[in-house]
Amino acid sequence: MTTAPVRLLIHGASGRMGQALLRLAGDQAGLQVVAAVQRRIGQRVVDGIPHFAGSELPGVPAFDAAIDFSLPEGFDPVLALCAARGAAFVSGTTGISDAQRQALRDASQRIPVLWASNFSLGVAVLDELVERAAAALDGWDCDIVESHHTQKKDAPSGTALSLGEAAARGGAQPRYASLRAGDIVGEHLVQFAAAGERIELVHRATNRDIFARGALVAAVRLAGRPAGLYRVRDLL
Template identity: 65%
Template structure:
């Protein structure tokens, strides 16, 4: 295991996807991380200066302290098993996991630090915390969430909007109403509105570039690598926040 003040040795699993490619590109700008392997599908990716491995070659990976997984459910169990064997932190944004795979995250958290998130924007993590606190303070107010994305996005409400709704419910009171808009090439906007008699609070997050999600995942990997085993949220790993198991 590398010293805590050395760059975290990182593996990116799902390196050929859009998110994986952004992670590889931006990792070069992160001095707290050192990319030691990139893994993708049935064929090893070709990335200058980085050893590439196919998904079936996980046993051959070099030593690492953290893995970021943005792949497919079919490869999820294998990469989680490799992290457990290595004692490495596991950061995943893979969607479509079944109930058994979600349960495995809790089981793995007894042995390694684990973070799964639908959205790795650091701003959205702070927004969720603010929304939870507002809902707790204003239990009788009306709650509405309006989310806006590009015209090609199919799911509605968005996963982030639903996560914000969960934060409202965690704060107490009624679930929100949702509205979804699809227009142009908007990366993502989320408005959470609390309305009382004669007054209104609006909490808004606007994403202007998709790199924010890769930067957030890289931040989480570097912050999680030397933490105690447990389930973590993105908010737990922000500066000034105390990480804790879920």
């Protein structure tokens, strides 16, 4: 018996992540991109995929899941469309407001939703390891050191803060340090230390494609799941 592919909408298709998603989607089994949405369009069809302007979002064809890497002002319409159509929603859009985070929680009562600061599958595993280590190492110092390229503005990174939340869930009190150097894609070190010993958990990204691949995997695995608020690690 052949399973029908997950029909995917890519929202924010003209951005760096959107372009990576379009380029890599063909390598992801069980997936078919049915529409790409961006603020302005040139060609209507590119490599067989129909493109739509943001203003045309209500007219996109049927889809099972949407991946959104856009801007905060584009976040609300695509989330509302997913809720209206009963489609899964995956987003890595940064800078969303508290009201938009509440909208995510509200939508999770109707559809499966996932927002993440980092879609690396390796970071998802690291998140779980950090929480488990923090729970097991009561009273140990916890420090998170993140390194990124010189153009990155925010510090600590969103991923470092997410890892800190995992450590806090385990009972640790994380401290942060940030480095900006060269063209580092992303490195995160979580250190637990006590008298005479320490543990280091590290993730190093060397290619930005890992984030797009992770988002594609998340969309395939989230489509068809019960309504709820998911994390990447929930889909592993």
